[in-house]
Amino acid sequence: MRRIAAFFLVAALTGAGAAVPVPDLDVGQGGHCVNDPQVMRQNHMKFLYQQRDETVRQGIRGGKYSLAGCVDCHASKVNHSVLGSDRNFCQGCHTYAAVKIDCFECHSSQPRALSAAQREGGHP
Amino acid sequence: MSDQPDASRRQFLSRGTAATAAVAVAPGVLLYDFARARPPAEPASSAVRWGLLIDTTRCDSGCDACVSACREENALPLPLKPTDPQWIRKVELQQEGSGRKVSLPMMCQHCAEPPCVDVCPTGASFKRADGIVLVDKHRCIGCRYCMMACPYKARSFVHEPVEDHSGATPRGQGTVESCTLCVHRVDQGRAPACVDACASEGHRALLFGNLNDPDSAISQRLRSVASVKLRADLNLDPGLSYVGL
Ligand code: SF4
């Protein structure tokens, strides 16, 4: 299922046979990603699962991949979140690929450095 | 299994016990020396066992600084509704006959033989190599067996959707949670939030440290004063001990 979604996403983002318009994402601060963007599009879930188990169960911290790190760079500067609309970084792509995101039922969708006031105004 | 700690144990032991040496930065506030704390990329090791010594003779019945600090650190809901999670509670006891009163905080006792881990059908409840008992919420299905198994009533179920994600620990509806000994702070070489809050109030009723290091402040104190483990008859070997009960 996930592989099918990834295939469509790759096909769409490279322009090959794109029937549905590619999401126009608000990448937030953006900049240099921890890995090649195409590798991240296809594999970010695997990297995050691996890091998650090592951190929760073994206490290994400060690794290369981190969900909070993704959010820090990719939260929209408009609503300070990776969620909220189909332009927001995580929500936009996941809606396009039709893959449900569970992460933010527990994790924050807002950057760690956000002030309390900004947090109030944005998407939770 | 990858969860098991002992792969690096021998290597760790050969390096001695320097990893947990504590330095006092202010009266009553213990900070673990960053230079000698476990590097972030290294897994927790069974050469360390974290524990707490709670001195009830220093605990003030009117004070709930530890409870407030916990709620703030972990963004637990306030004001407290009857169904809201409680990771730490203040308990008042009175001895029959003499009428002697004792006030103390109760939380997960971080058992060495935790029944919550034994009964968990998914492997979500687990004991980290350094003795901290946690719920891996990615695996928790919310069956609440662990809540039934815990003799200390230390665990809570998250009934409501979580709105506030600003806390140090990710939390979500449908999972069970309990005191984490502020594992995120411990991994940075800091003491749990309750311990620091109690010290800031001037009570210093909570002492945190490495039970496996005979020179740690907690080990020295355990050697010099009488303490008990709660329901020691159950043989769960809690990491928490109480003075003055
Ligand atoms: S006190 Fe309860 S929750 Fe904590 S380790 Fe022991 S059995 Fe598990």
Ligand code: SF4
């Ligand atoms: S509620 Fe979660 S942690 Fe507790 S026993 Fe069930 S699956 Fe395990």
